[in-house]
Amino acid sequence: MSSIVTETAGLAGARAGARRSSLWRDTFAKLKKNKVAMCGLVFLVMMFLFCFIGPFFSPYASGKVNTVMINKPPSLVHWLGTDNLGRDILTRLMQAGRISLTVGLAAMVLSVFIGSVLGVVAGYYRGVVDQIVMRFADILMTIPGLPLLFIIGAILSEWKVPTDYRIYIVMLMLSLIGWPELARLVRSQILSLREREFMQATESLGLRDHRKLFFHLLPNTVPILIVVATLRVGGAILSESILSYLGLGVVPPTPTWGNMIDAANTLIDFQKRPWLWIPPGFAIFATVISINLLGDGLRDALDPKMKR
Amino acid sequence: MKAYIIRRLLYMILTLFGASVLIFGLYALTPGDFVDNNPKLTDERKAELKQLYGLDKPVVERYFVWLGNAVRGDFGYSLQYQQPVTSLLGQYIWNSFLIASASTLFTWLIAIVIGVISATRQYSLFDSVVTIGAFAAMSFPSFFAGLLIIKFFAVDLGWFPPGGMITTGSNTTGLAHIWEVIDHMFLPVLVLTMLGVGSLTRYFRTNMLEIIRQDFIRTARAKGLKEKTVVYKHALRNALLPAITLLGFELPALFGGAIITEKIFNWPGVGQLYMQAFSLRDYPLLMGFTMFLAILTVASNLLADLLYGVADPRVRLK
Numbered sequence: 001m002s003s004i005v006t007e008t009a010g011l012a013g014a015r016a017g018a019r020r021s022s023l024w025r026d027t028f029a030k031l032k033k034n035k036v037a038m039c040g041l042v043f044l045v046m047m048f049l050f051c052f053i054g055p056f057f058s059p060y061a062s063g064k065v066n067t068v069m070i071n072k073p074p075s076l077v078h079w080l081g082t083d084n085l086g087r088d089i090l091t092r093l094m095q096a097g098r099i100s101l102t103v104g105l106a107a108m109v110l111s112v113f114i115g116s117v118l119g120v121v122a123g124y125y126r127g128v129v130d131q132i133v134m135r136f137a138d139i140l141m142t143i144p145g146l147p148l149l150f151i152i153g154a155i156l157s158e159w160k161v162p163t164d165y166r167i168y169i170v171m172l173m174l175s176l177i178g179w180p181e182l183a184r185l186v187r188s189q190i191l192s193l194r195e196r197e198f199m200q201a202t203e204s205l206g207l208r209d210h211r212k213l214f215f216h217l218l219p220n221t222v223p224i225l226i227v228v229a230t231l232r233v234g235g236a237i238l239s240e241s242i243l244s245y246l247g248l249g250v251v252p253p254t255p256t257w258g259n260m261i262d263a264a265n266t267l268i269d270f271q272k273r274p275w276l277w278i279p280p281g282f283a284i285f286a287t288v289i290s291i292n293l294l295g296d297g298l299r300d301a302l303d304p305k306m307k308r
Numbered sequence: 309m310k311a312y313i314i315r316r317l318l319y320m321i322l323t324l325f326g327a328s329v330l331i332f333g334l335y336a337l338t339p340g341d342f343v344d345n346n347p348k349l350t351d352e353r354k355a356e357l358k359q360l361y362g363l364d365k366p367v368v369e370r371y372f373v374w375l376g377n378a379v380r381g382d383f384g385y386s387l388q389y390q391q392p393v394t395s396l397l398g399q400y401i402w403n404s405f406l407i408a409s410a411s412t413l414f415t416w417l418i419a420i421v422i423g424v425i426s427a428t429r430q431y432s433l434f435d436s437v438v439t440i441g442a443f444a445a446m447s448f449p450s451f452f453a454g455l456l457i458i459k460f461f462a463v464d465l466g467w468f469p470p471g472g473m474i475t476t477g478s479n480t481t482g483l484a485h486i487w488e489v490i491d492h493m494f495l496p497v498l499v500l501t502m503l504g505v506g507s508l509t510r511y512f513r514t515n516m517l518e519i520i521r522q523d524f525i526r527t528a529r530a531k532g533l534k535e536k537t538v539v540y541k542h543a544l545r546n547a548l549l550p551a552i553t554l555l556g557f558e559l560p561a562l563f564g565g566a567i568i569t570e571k572i573f574n575w576p577g578v579g580q581l582y583m584q585a586f587s588l589r590d591y592p593l594l595m596g597f598t599m600f601l602a603i604l605t606v607a608s609n610l611l612a613d614l615l616y617g618v619a620d621p622r623v624r625l626k
Contacts, residue, residue: 139326142602155338241449264455281452289447
């Protein structure tokens, strides 16, 4: 009996010593076995390199208007053709990717931040704070995301927000829509975590609330948060593309994958010049599917309850 | 149970009240309205119209007037169509319902069949293809899927009309009319089915995998039942049961209109109506529609919870 106790205690001690690194190492080891998820990860890294480093190797990175080379189909000089201002589509695709990926990532970071802070606070303190936060989340969740985004997008268009600032505002909009679900998820986790023994320990140690919340409770929700956050990036990229396509998100001259597809709104470009709008669409598709595959792999690796 | 439903209904009303404040607040914040956006009007006429529509009153007063009418089922007049918002929604909603119900039917059929097959052959080639296919379907931006399909099937191949519900200027009746509508429906239904089938297939696959590992399945096999009977009679039934909850969540999708798909295919449904109203800043219509969506969402949540209790008697609603 006593040997079991010491053994488990020793195990717990070992775990406490190398806990942070071992969670990541375990996860990555499991992830490496999952070929599909690794494909997603590799492709995602390639996509990032393509968008962020690619333009340095392109002779057309300045985006200068070239009146001689307008609307040319793909050729050896311009691999994906040129647009109505004679700009190289491949280069624009990379530059647009920078914006789209950044918006997706930033929107995820923001909504995870807001959602987890509010979720932890609501779940730990319960009572009035919980009521206020969660009821507000409920109200935001009653209105479907797309119409809500449209309304906010339209308000911004009317307020004549300078185009340079639009990308920051799109990030804010997407995180505003995204946080309630995360807050709900974190809160439900906290509700059970706060009853566990380690919280009694923090109580008897007399730790301050912010230490309890952000050093003891929140880290325990990290595995689930990572999975949801990964999938969130894909969702944010999709939402951004819809908004920008409809002219309610990031607007030209800042290129994003979504507003490049806007070319499809012109009948002649849609029918006769598919190289203008098909490449950005596939870029979105490829990025989002890689994110989804990676997120699914992470879920398998991080969620011990999910047996495969 | 009765107490539970009453409590939920009260809570629904509170949530909807909050949603109405949010919706009205957002639209009230938007500068520029239907009257301002019309350059043909003189300043005097503008002031006159604003008074007529009550746009000159303070926001709070306008909100309570709007809410008071909305509670009685009156969402005001669409400024663009000069028709009551409710009757407009009533006209367009069935077009939306037509493609939504057709695609929901196909989505469920395909998802159940594929989900079950891939679960019974876990890790087979078929299963891997299905898994990747499901992720692909989930990763397409809706508008791009629509555009690609129009480009390929309507423009390049010319098999189907590129949009609308009937050919412009056509006045067919009877069977010919039905056939024409089906011809126009095909592509939007294809897109909606494609977009929805991914997540539902994954859902059924996971559900089946969970069920098939349970003891009663082993018992069924031990009794010497045929594999077919075990899978379709014992396992599938139990896998379908929790899916009933999902049916509750389908409500907004069925009646709320597919905004993007309807816009891309120029389908005369509520989603398309919404996008039009949006570009013209037809506020009564926009607020009415958004409120309608909120009501649908809240109602479908309640429905899903109630159905959950029906499907699984172990769940006690308190």
